[in-house]
Amino acid sequence: MSKALSVDLRVRVLAAIASGLTHRQAGERFAVSAASVSRWRKLEREQGDPSPGARGGDRRSQGIERYGAAILDIVAANQDITLAEIKTALEARGVSTSIGGLWRFFDRHKITLKKSRRTPAGRIAPTS
Template sequence: MSRALSVDLRVRVLGAIAAGATHREAADRFGVSAASVSRWRKRERELGEVRPGPLGGDRRSGRIEAHHDAVLAALGPGRDATIEEVRGSLAQQGLAFGFGTIQRFFARHAITRKKERTRE
């Protein structure tokens, strides 16, 4: 996984721009891409800081989590519906989620899909 470049480098690059260099000139001088310089400049303008934002992590599970109750209701009273049955039930409500999305939702909430063996 990639790492963010140091804050020190970002400050020096943005200092060169403040001194009159173009984005491309500053990028060539410090060995970074012009696109990175543009992103750092935008971040400095909008947030007032040049520190990098967080990297990685889950950015999309919030969409299905917003419909937590609907997903649990789609499982049925015995919580024994298959993932495809849950997908179909949610689709009837206008909610489209992929098989893997629902599978990860179940894993996060410890909902298992194993069948219980009958006991005598």
């Protein structure tokens, strides 16, 4: 995974632009692309500083949290339900999600779903 360039470099590049250099000239002087210079300038205008945003991690599955009550209701109605069945039940309610997103939801909340045995235990040899 790539690493964001330092805030110090970003500040120096933006100071060079403030002193009159173009984006291309500043990029050549500091060995960065003109597109990066433009993005850093935009960040500085929008958020006040050119510091990079958070990198890595799971940024998409947090949206499922607003449907947490519905998910828990579905699970409470049927304790022996699979993630695919939960996904289908949510789609019927108009919620689009993935099995991986559901898995991360349950992992975050420390909820484990254990399947019950489909067949009774055998008399001669245990079935597990």
